[in-house]
Amino acid sequence: MTRNLLIAAGVMLAALAPVAVQSAGQGSRSPQDLFADRCAYCHEAGDWGTRVLARRVPDGEAELLKRSSLPAAYTAAVVRRGIGAMPQFTPTELTDEEIAALADWLDPAKR
Amino acid sequence: MSVLPPGLTQETFDEALDEFRAAIGADWVFTSDNDRASYLDPFDIGDQDDHASSAALAPAGMEDCRKILAIANRYKVPLWPISMGKNLAYGTAAPEMRGSVILDLKRMNRVIELDEEMGTAVVEPGVSFFDFKAELDRRQSGLWMSGPAHSWGSVIGNALEHGVGYTPYGQHVENICGLEVMLADGSLVRTGLGALDGTREWQAYRWPFGPGLDGLFTQSNFAIVTKMGLWLMPEPEGMAGVSIRIPRREDFHALVETLRPLRMKDVINAPYTIANGWRQITGGRVRTDVWEGPGAISQERMEELLAERDQGWWSVIFNLFDSPAGLDLRLEKIRKAFGENIPQATIDVRRWEQGQPQEAWMRQEVSLAPLGAVDWGGSPGGHSDFGPIVAPLGDRAEEVYSIIERRFIEYGKDPWVGIFGINSRALIFVADMYFTRTDAEETERCRRLFRQLCDDMQAIGVGLYRTHLRFMDDAAAMHSWGDHALPRLNNRIKAALDPNGILAPGKQGIGSWEVSE
Numbered sequence: 001m002t003r004n005l006l007i008a009a010g011v012m013l014a015a016l017a018p019v020a021v022q023s024a025g026q027g028s029r030s031p032q033d034l035f036a037d038r039c040a041y042c043h044e045a046g047d048w049g050t051r052v053l054a055r056r057v058p059d060g061e062a063e064l065l066k067r068s069s070l071p072a073a074y075t076a077a078v079v080r081r082g083i084g085a086m087p088q089f090t091p092t093e094l095t096d097e098e099i100a101a102l103a104d105w106l107d108p109a110k111r
Numbered sequence: 112m113s114v115l116p117p118g119l120t121q122e123t124f125d126e127a128l129d130e131f132r133a134a135i136g137a138d139w140v141f142t143s144d145n146d147r148a149s150y151l152d153p154f155d156i157g158d159q160d161d162h163a164s165s166a167a168l169a170p171a172g173m174e175d176c177r178k179i180l181a182i183a184n185r186y187k188v189p190l191w192p193i194s195m196g197k198n199l200a201y202g203t204a205a206p207e208m209r210g211s212v213i214l215d216l217k218r219m220n221r222v223i224e225l226d227e228e229m230g231t232a233v234v235e236p237g238v239s240f241f242d243f244k245a246e247l248d249r250r251q252s253g254l255w256m257s258g259p260a261h262s263w264g265s266v267i268g269n270a271l272e273h274g275v276g277y278t279p280y281g282q283h284v285e286n287i288c289g290l291e292v293m294l295a296d297g298s299l300v301r302t303g304l305g306a307l308d309g310t311r312e313w314q315a316y317r318w319p320f321g322p323g324l325d326g327l328f329t330q331s332n333f334a335i336v337t338k339m340g341l342w343l344m345p346e347p348e349g350m351a352g353v354s355i356r357i358p359r360r361e362d363f364h365a366l367v368e369t370l371r372p373l374r375m376k377d378v379i380n381a382p383y384t385i386a387n388g389w390r391q392i393t394g395g396r397v398r399t400d401v402w403e404g405p406g407a408i409s410q411e412r413m414e415e416l417l418a419e420r421d422q423g424w425w426s427v428i429f430n431l432f433d434s435p436a437g438l439d440l441r442l443e444k445i446r447k448a449f450g451e452n453i454p455q456a457t458i459d460v461r462r463w464e465q466g467q468p469q470e471a472w473m474r475q476e477v478s479l480a481p482l483g484a485v486d487w488g489g490s491p492g493g494h495s496d497f498g499p500i501v502a503p504l505g506d507r508a509e510e511v512y513s514i515i516e517r518r519f520i521e522y523g524k525d526p527w528v529g530i531f532g533i534n535s536r537a538l539i540f541v542a543d544m545y546f547t548r549t550d551a552e553e554t555e556r557c558r559r560l561f562r563q564l565c566d567d568m569q570a571i572g573v574g575l576y577r578t579h580l581r582f583m584d585d586a587a588a589m590h591s592w593g594d595h596a597l598p599r600l601n602n603r604i605k606a607a608l609d610p611n612g613i614l615a616p617g618k619q620g621i622g623s624w625e626v627s628e
Binding site for chain 1: 141145146148149150151153154167169196197199203204215217218241262397477478479480482483485486490491492
């Protein structure tokens with residue numbers, strides 16, 4: 001049975017090779033790539049996360065990359081636990097190491 | 112703080128975790144408080160800890176799943192399979208039963224097949240709408256995705272949960288064609304024509320020789336879905352975005368009666384969305400900008416806000432898909448129908464033709480925009496949706512709408528109601544309860560409101576399309592015909608396929624509704 005299933009899968013896959021669409025923690029991704037993949041949909045200019053933050057942070061600092069202060073430890077905690085309307089990220093979306101790299105990259109004190 | 116699966120001691124659970132680590136690698140067994148917290152429901156309508164998991168496992172593929180099931184059966188560890196785990200407003204990644212172990216399938220994330228000629232795809236659970244759109248774009252596909260309101264979720268997960276989109280393929284569960292599922296005993300089954308060795312028709316036709324089983328594995332806990340075939344729409348020659356304003360509350364009956372034949376005759380060839388007044392006043396605001404009084408925002412205040420933006424008491428939006436000449440014919444029929452039935456309606460139309468840049472109204476771009484409304488009622492915000500399924504008949508829709516509006520106001524909540532004309536013969540109401548998560552009184556009031564509405568709907572024979580984890584038993588118990596014959600059958604199927612009850616206990620009330628009843 002297992003062999004037959006594999007043959008069937010082989011026939012199906014002949015047209016196009018399957019593509020893994022994300023690495024799920026495998027391999028290394030730069031903080032810039034992580035930001036683009038995981039954060040930018042909400043945290044670029046005009047997006048909803050930026051609009052929500054505009055109500056809470058000093059003028060001109062609603063975009064994460066424009067913050068005058070964004071301690072890495074705070075970012076790491078927020079990403080894993082969520083805050084306000086922002087849901088949290090699981091370790092299969094961002095590993096601890098990836099979050100640490102991302103948080104360091106976003107921290108003006110560490111840039 | 113340690114959380115344990117029901118019935119297991121710490122010592123026994125530790126043994127099971129050691130076996131899981133040996134089976135799939137310690138890196139993919141998550142037990143820390145921080146990691147477990149990431150699987151809580153951020154928008155829970157009560158204490159998140161009520162639905163805390165005891166651990167999470169992330170298998171790399173089928174063999175890992177099979178090993179996990181063997182261990183779970185041996186130790187009676189309940190598993191809660193998730194795909195992207197973004198079932199926001201319905202529980203997100205959290206399990207119904209506290210102490211379940213999350214089975215996080217995000218690492219199984221391949222687009223297995225994309226067939227341009229057949230207009231079909233086969234995907235794994237970890238493919239999100241973001242991922243899928245990116246893959247279609249990368250391949251310069253001539254096929255379009257039907258995405259839901261927010262794109263973070265899984266293509267499989269959304270279809271299995273009966274999620275909806277805004278194209279002619281917008282009833283996602285009806286575009287499933289062929290599943291691969293792993294049963295609780297680790298055996299693998301392909302439904303439909305996938306049961307034939309060497310098939311070319313798995314994604315061509317849903318009905319094999321014998322019963323069609325795809326539906327059995329949607330909104331259920333009978334198996335782990337490991338692959339899903341789906342149909343995709345070829346890029347249309349043109350689109351028209353139609354926006355209709357209906358000025359008066361009392362036009363609702365006529366509106367439903369006008370839309371039904373247009374949808375049934377396929378003049379409107381994609382789901383439409385009706386929004387009541389309260390649902391339209393949120394854009395760009397928070398609630399305290401417009402209302403500081405006690406209770407729900409009054410109808411008078413809501414109508415003032417609508418007038419400020421020249422909005423109707425009801426709005427209807429939908430997109431049409433056809434050639435430019437076909438769109439002309441469809442629009443002519445729509446204008447004629449509204450002219451005859453609701454002449455006071457205002458109809459605005461935007462057009463797009465193949466080759467032109469896409470625009471936001473086409474809803475073809477991935478987005479997380481709906482999250483922007485979560486803090487409407489206060490931060491940290493959350494929401495839960497009450498979703499009855501209703502025949503698109505004026506009297507019936509008015510009956511249900513009136514009950515919802517009255518109860519929301521009675522419980523001090525803004526009656527924020529959207530209504531989706533999901534197919535030609537069903538409306539899905541989505542009545543959103545927005546709340547401040549840290550306000551225990553408000554969340555408790557919302558839970559009471561939800562259960563009040565369950566009673567109200569059951570009294571008139573109306574069921575729900577989907578619920579948050581907290582109300583799954585309530586929704587299942589509403590199916591009372593024949594001494595609860597259908598929920599009882601679900602329980603019997605569950606007992607036969609998963610005798611140890613390890614797969615998603617409590618999901619959709621299967622196996623648990625009688626206890627809570």
